[in-house]
Amino acid sequence: MNKVAAKRMSGGEHRTPERLSRTDWIMAARDALISGGVHAVKVDLISNRLKITRGSFYWHFKSRAELLGALLELWESQNTKPFEEVAQRTDVDAVQKFADMVRIWLDENDFDPAFDAAVRDWARSSPSVTKRIMSIDAFRMSQLEKVFQDMGYEGTEAMVRARVTYYHQIGYYALDVHESKARRRELLPYYLEILMGSRGDLQKALQLL
Incomplete structure (x- = not known):
């Protein structure tokens, strides 16, 4: 849209x-x-x-402040809802969910990295936006954590794997890494092996992607 x-x-x-x-x-x-x-x-x-x-x-x-508030709501909905919808599906397993989340980042159709980066830049001068981002980041990671729990990881390990996965992807945008989609897909098996660990079905995930 x-x-x-x-x-x-x-x-x-x-x-x-x-x-x-x-x-x-x-x-x-x-x-x-x-x-x-x-x-x-x-x-x-x-x-x-x-x-x-x-x-x-x-x-x-009524004011510019109202427009800025609506802008934050758009960012929150547009760049978060796709992950939430995947995490809440009950008709697929954890590997499928993980692959679907990775595809959201890879395809950049339902997730807008430029918009995400712009909001993070905005937060540098706005404590309220920083607080909003922290809340959304925590929510997104909680969705990933549920996926890792479904894979069989428990407690702190599920949480840390979710964090590493999220920080890995957000780091791509924060560092403004320039890689073609072909190159990213070439590296994908190595990333997935590290991120999913022994309990994730790597071959299935790659087939889904």
Whole structure:
């Protein structure tokens, strides 16, 4: 949904307040955050980019703070819900769940790494955003921990494996590692062997991926 909306907003067509939706503003704010940081998420800058008056903004939002709050909610939903949906499935085993989570990161269709990185940069200047990120990170890792528990790992080991898996992937984005998808898939068997351990069915996971 975000890519389609982004394309729609890049056209620069004139819109009335009634035609420009709340979602349009949030998506435009998302684009501004990714390209210029939180300081670029300003009503004047975004309205100029959209070629529309400030009145359109106040048609949907009371303040910039409300827009920023909606932006965080979009990030939380868009980049967290896919993992939650996988973890809560009851019709597949743990190896399938793990493979599905890995695919979310690999494909980058349901997970937007640029958006995730932009929110983390925003947190450097906002204690409240830092707190929100810490909460979401903990929740995402708890979903991974459940998967490792389903594989047969218990207690601290399940928790640590979840952390290592999560830190490994987030580290790719934080360090801005540039690798082709082909190269990442080439390295995948080695990563999975380390991350899944002896209780994970490596060959099955690779077939699923």
